[in-house]
Amino acid sequence: MKVITGKSIKDVDKNEIENFLKVYKKVEIDLGTGDGRYVYKNAKENSDTLFIGIEPIQKQLENYSRKSQKENITNALYILGSIEFFPEELIGTADKLTIILPWGSLLQSITNPNYEKTALISNILKNKGICEIVLGYSKEHEPNETERLELQNLSVEYLKSTVISMFKKNNLYLTEITSLGKGDLKSIESTWSKKLSFGKNRPLYQLKFKKMLN
Template sequence: MRILRGGRVIEAEAGLIESLRAGRPAVIDVGAGDGRFVYESARKDAGSLYIGLDPDADALAEYAYKASRKPARGGADNALFVVASVEQLPVDLIALADKVHVNFPWGGLLRGVIRPKPTVLEAIARLAAPACRFEITLAYDPIHDAAALEGEALPELDYAYIDGILLPAYAIAGLQVTGRRKLTQDEALAIPSTWGRRLLHGRPRDAYAIRGLIMKQAATP
């Protein structure tokens, strides 16, 4: 498993996850972007291990470096940054998470959760330990953002689309939705995501949160 420690990508030593976890709940942020959500959440909640998963090591670099400092200097020893995509999960993360976040996904990850692709949804489900919760927060403009997503048409995001298209597909993959709602601007901006704030400040975009339980777990490796 490749991790970002300080400014370097290295192979994680055997047993690292369990050593860092030390019996605490594990929270995984899929498509972590610059890692801000993981870093700020870890600083606020020392009782959980926060793991950011993203294939772009350069994007993660700033907050990985901040996390590597001593806690008295702003570090977070309960934050870990894994350099990988959700489609190619490291074995160490399978069946690990007590909660999974997907915050303001973009590119292929957005397409995977909004035009629900079994490979992406099933990969998210593979992260889950028993009774794992998930939360997916979405915000995009179906017309304006199509160019940024390789020209692929995006559906209008509303309750009808969530209930009619996403919920059944999510359920097949093991993601049982228990709640979904439109967020206020303040609620969406309260999520510590650099990318999310850029989206929400750039132009009007409706934000929706989809929450639930992951009912289909992979076997523990």
């Protein structure tokens, strides 16, 4: 597993990470964390919980990982990875998984879900773990990306018939679905939620799931 701190990259093996995880009451993973602001902010406020940000673009992680090191925030980890190349050491470790304003193939994995990717999302969580997703796009404002990613119009009906049903097949049961206004994004401590809270209006949803094994 590749841990990023500023410009440096360190290989951490399974034993090391297991020992580290044991120190904390809870583990939260933020997939597609971008610059990791969400991890930094939440780690600062909740010292009992280990926050792990996973992001495929190394450069993105530099700033907040350096900031965390400088401020001695030891419960924040920034790791190189993606939904396609998810660090296997972290499978089954999360009490909570967040995916905030995904884009690219991460968004596609959720809105045009297939069994394997949804199974991975489920497998990241412990039993009774929680998955929270905030997503939104509009064909009007993002015509090229929505076409390239073959994204359908977002609606509660679409999410229920496609996404929520596939999640259920993988033991992730919907507990809440909320339609958000852009102002609602302000309370989420991530860079893109702040940006989009001042942006154009677009359909935005928050989905919460609980993993329940039989």
